[in-house]
Amino acid sequence: MISTTPETGSTNADLLAQAAAGAPEGTWLRAERQTGGRGRLGRAWNSPLGNLYASTIVRPLAGDPSPPSLALVAAVALEEVASAYAGPNRLQIKWPNDLMAGPAKLAGILLERSGDAVVIGFGVNLAHHPEGLERPTASLAGLGLSAPDPDAFLLDLSQSFARWLGRWRSEGLAPVRTQWLNRAHPIGSxxxxxxxxxxxxxxxxxxxxxxxxxxxxxxxxxxxxxxxxx
Structure with missing residues (x-):
């Protein structure tokens, strides 16, 4: 189930609360704008209209691989979708789950726990990317592409994530790890x-x-x- 809100502080914070209240796995929330978006280590995440800010809930089951390895599941799903828009070999994953266009960061993923649930947040620069930061950033539009509609991008992402989550559950981490290595910076980097x-x-x-x-x-x-x- 995918819901969209015009504005919120953080989709991760909203779904952490929903997960604590019993929201099921597969719940997705997209915000057109976030006022308190954050990345790893509490860093602020710039949130202009036209980019993707979305989170989902996973409820790990007994026998699943380690929950932290969901970072790799999220990374390969996002890379699969973003590369379908960007074209082959233009993007790569940086450990554990940043999506890069050359040296510039195009997207980030944040995992947080709420009891027995994991909330996974995706921030993807579709139409805009911040300027003047310490490290370079990129957007799909900045690569000379048409910026995808956030709703269409999220629908693709939710389907890709469900497929990779299913493989993680049924086959273990090995196929996810293999795909991650295929789409990441090469050995020896x-x-x-x-x-x-x-x-x-x-x-x-x-x-x-x-x-x-x-x-x-x-x-x-x-x-x-x-x-x-x-």
Whole structure:
């Protein structure tokens, strides 16, 4: 079920409350504008009209893969839809779930818990992207494309996410991990994680980032900001 509201503080905050009140898995909420949108670590997320701000609820079941691996499910679903609009090989995933156009961030995903539910929020720059930030940003319109209608984009996203969620449940994390690796920065890419630089060594079986340092040691990175190093 997809609902749309003209304006709210945060679709994630709204669905966290709805999840606590018993809203079912598959509930989606889109806002035309957010006044309190946020990204990872509480960063503000600029929310002009024409972009996508939407969240959904997942209720992990006994026997499902680890709930944090839903970050990879969300990433591959979003990349699949955005690349259908952008064209092949123009976008890639950056660990764990940012969507990049070259060095510029086009979309972000935020996972939050509410009891036994996980709320997954998507912020996608369709028509606009902020200027003058410390790190470059992009939008589909800024790539020379027609900005998709947010409702149409969300319908595609909800269907793609449902497919990948079904595979995550029925087949485990392996096919999601494989798709993530196929659509992410290549093995050997230079990365900075928590201030330490190394080379991307892939993901372990649980989806944890593996970083190879100059001395050959491999570090498992489970959280923190990760940046591509030019």
């Amino acid at each position: 230079a990365l900075s994680a928590a201030g330490r630089e190394g080379l991307f060594e892939g993901l372990d079986a649980d989806g944890t980032l593996l970083l190879r340092h100059a001395d050959g040691a491999i570090e498992a990175v489970r959280a923190g900001d990760v940046f591509l190093v030019a």
